[in-house]
Amino acid sequence: xxxxxxxxxxxxxxxxxxxxxxxxxxxxxxxxxxxxxxxxxxxxxxxxxxxxxxxxxxxxxxxxxxxxxxxxxxxxxxxxxxxxxxxxxxxxxxxxxxxxxxxxxxxxxxxxxxxxxxxxxxxxxxxxxxxxxxxxxxxxxxxxxxxxxxxxxxxxxxxxxxxxxxxxxxxxxxxxxxxxxxxxxxxxxxxxxxxxxxxxxxxxxxxxxxxxxxxxxxxxxxxxxxxxxxxxxxxxxxxxxxxxxxxxxxxxxxxxxxxxxxxxxxxxxxxxxxxxxxxxxxxxxxxxxxxxxxxxxxxxxxxxxxxxxxxxxxxxxxxxxxxxxxxxxxxxxxxxxxxxxxxxxxxxxxxxxxxxxxxxxxxxxxxxxxxxx
Numbered sequence: 001x002x003x004x005x006x007x008x009x010x011x012x013x014x015x016x017x018x019x020x021x022x023x024x025x026x027x028x029x030x031x032x033x034x035x036x037x038x039x040x041x042x043x044x045x046x047x048x049x050x051x052x053x054x055x056x057x058x059x060x061x062x063x064x065x066x067x068x069x070x071x072x073x074x075x076x077x078x079x080x081x082x083x084x085x086x087x088x089x090x091x092x093x094x095x096x097x098x099x100x101x102x103x104x105x106x107x108x109x110x111x112x113x114x115x116x117x118x119x120x121x122x123x124x125x126x127x128x129x130x131x132x133x134x135x136x137x138x139x140x141x142x143x144x145x146x147x148x149x150x151x152x153x154x155x156x157x158x159x160x161x162x163x164x165x166x167x168x169x170x171x172x173x174x175x176x177x178x179x180x181x182x183x184x185x186x187x188x189x190x191x192x193x194x195x196x197x198x199x200x201x202x203x204x205x206x207x208x209x210x211x212x213x214x215x216x217x218x219x220x221x222x223x224x225x226x227x228x229x230x231x232x233x234x235x236x237x238x239x240x241x242x243x244x245x246x247x248x249x250x251x252x253x254x255x256x257x258x259x260x261x262x263x264x265x266x267x268x269x270x271x272x273x274x275x276x277x278x279x280x281x282x283x284x285x286x287x288x289x290x291x292x293x294x295x296x297x298x299x300x301x302x303x304x305x306x307x308x309x310x311x312x313x314x315x316x317x318x319x320x321x322x323x324x325x326x327x328x329x330x331x332x333x334x335x336x337x338x339x340x341x342x343x344x345x346x347x348x349x350x351x352x353x354x355x356x357x358x359x360x361x362x363x364x365x366x367x368x369x370x371x372x373x
Contacts, residue, residue: 002032003363004082005363006086008088008090009021011041016159017114023160028360033363037056038056088109095125095126095128096122099128127147132149135156138281140154160352168343172260176267179263189217189220191206192225193271194224194225194226194288197232198235200275203224204239207248208246209331210222210248211324214251223252223267225257227257262291274327283303286303290342290345293341297331299317315334
């Protein structure tokens with residue numbers, strides 16, 4: 001029996017959640033499942049299709065209440081056609097749309113709570129699935145405290161690292177050489193921030209910390225890999241203004257969105273997660289940095305606590321000290337320390353095969369899966 005699964009994602013443009021959907025699509029197809037991703041579209045759609053999945057373009061991203069009903073009706077038509085065994089909602093807007101679309105369909109569904117959203121009736125929807133999946137114990141405990149969701153309805157599936165995609169011996173050397181030249185990092189110590197540009201990523205703290213680090217490590221250069229969505233371009237503009245204000249035009253590079261994440265990480269000496277406002281649910285870029293044998297500096301909260309071992313594969317900055325000075329101190333120490341092999345333990349801890357096995361087991365709770373691989 002072939003299991004049919006639908007994944008509801010706001011858009012497939014960039015970001016850790018979206019890349020995780022791409023990876024899971026590949027795994028589900030290999031396991032003999034029919035996987036359909038419904039989203040507003042984006043650059044990662046072609047990866048879904050190339051890997052054997054299906055994509056349906058539908059606006060499950062907009063928060064405009066005036067278009068809610070027609071979009072929910074459109075989603076109902078899609079779901080009725082596919083008749084999935086289970087639907088997975090990866091964000092609040094598509095989850096709310098599904099609730100209305102499902103009123104007459106009676107489909108089983110999973111809410112995948114990727115982050116610690118503010119506690120509200122609106123956010124409660126991410127606990128409304130027949131099962132709720134989280135990427136870390138931190139998020140599972142957060143949901144239990146906030147909404148009293150029962151433990152038996154929770155499943156924790158940590159994100160993983162695809163060993164083949166983060167193979168240090170099989171990188172695109174021409175791409176790396178081109179980016180090193182484009183970013184002007186030859187002869188520099190490179191600190192890298194990786195991820196979509198939003199207010200929550202702490203790039204402002206990272207930029208300010210760069211100014212402090214330069215006093216003792218003048219050859220440091222910070223590269224920010226990622227870009228803001230169209231509606232958040234003001235955040236990106238404010239970061240550019242901050243760079244000019246601090247006179248860091250020659251020390252901070254905005255690299256934009258990049259598809260070859262492993263190659264970009266290989267250029268770094270240290271990878272920083274300078275988020276100080278809201279804990280990461282997991283921190284995918286941190287795990288991937290370790291897979292590329294790059295130490296990580298991060299705030300000591302949320303998912304970072306599952307990834308970074310202070311003094312072993314990077315440094316954790318206590319939340320009380322998570323400002324420009326605190327991060328600058330940790331970055332300076334990380335740049336000066338030889339951490340040895342941080343790759344092997346990371347690959348063992350965040351095994352892709354283990355993640356896929358857990359995910360298939362959860363989907364399998366809704367029906368029989370064909371023998372995997």
